Amino acid sequence: MTKPPHSIIDVDRVIHEPARLLLLTVLLLLEEADFTYLLRETGLTKGNLSSHLSKLEAAGYVEIEKTYKGKVPLTLCRITEAGRTAFEQYRRTLDAFVSSLPTEKTVGED
Amino acid sequence: MDKMNDTLDQQVRQSKQRAMQYWYEDGFSEIMLGILFLLIALFFGVMARLPADSGWRAAFALLLPVLIVGGVYGLRWGGRRLKERYTYPRTGYVAYRRRQTKSRRALRAVAGGAMGALVGILFAASPASQAWIPAVQGILVGGLFFYLAMRLELARFYGLALLSVLLGVASSLLIGAPNWGNAAYYGAMSASFLGSGLWTLRVYLRHTTSAQEG
Secondary structure (H helix, E strand, O other): OOOOHHHHHHOOHHHHOHHHHHHHHHHHOEEEEEHHHHHHHHOOOHHHHHHHHHHHHHOOOEEEEEEEEOOEEEEEEEEOHHHHHHHHHHHHHHHHHHHHOOOHHHHHHO | OOHHHHHHHHHHHHHHHHHHHHHHOOOHHHHHHHHHHHHHHHHHHHHHHOOOOOHHHHHHHOHHHHHHHHHHHHHHHHHHHHHHHHHHHHHOOEEEOHHHHHHHHHHHHHHHHHHHHHHHHHHHHOHHHHHHHHHHHHHHHHHHHHHHHHHHOOHHHHHHHHHHHHHHHHHHHHOOOHHHHHHHHHHHHHHHHHHHHHHHHHHHHHHOOOOOOO
């Protein structure tokens, strides 16, 4: 008997939101990136990006450093160790959920 | 039903590839490589003009490793300054994870080692085979660019890979003297890298504007 697919309820909702998932995916592979790069990569508006970054920062998944380059404000973002762990956990949860679902073939057999 | 996870994996792969492509998007890396190849071409040009068996020539030959190592570090520094001035204000700043840098270093070490070993074998085999050194270098540089083109899906790198092989073989076939052959190969490749880099930079600057954070 297969395990019921309730594990999806335990999924991390901070990461599960598509824009935040995309942000973490981009940051996962980099040491750090600035606000301009993330704007371009995600296609979000400035307000949306700022809001999602704040949520990820509040969850401890992202570190944000506000600084200046000359007179231009520079916002540097980097994923934290907790962010990496949470992303991997999210991936595993998703994996477990997908593999617990009945395939089309087994549904037909029932 | 594995589509959900496939999509996530695919997204991670695409993000990685886009981050790597970003480094080459402005053409500065090719411009810097073009300058390095131009310096090497000038080195071989001077070597070819110096009389054989002269002390000057032997002393001048020692400059090549200094030129390569110094050139790589100097141009890397210059490339970073140019990116800070033109690229980061337009499309943003990224710093790559050190793990990627290590793999690149390993790749460079393997390519450099293979090139050194092949050139060494050619030197040892017979003086006549020295004429094939530009061809060997062309094939190795071409192989490196072919690998980069495949990994990053950058079409212009396929062109540079092909050019490198053709120019290397042509320099060996048409110019018998190794120093002139090397000078011709590096000079022609320098022009190719500078052309490709400047064209890429032109396109990049046309399609981007300096964006300031709001």
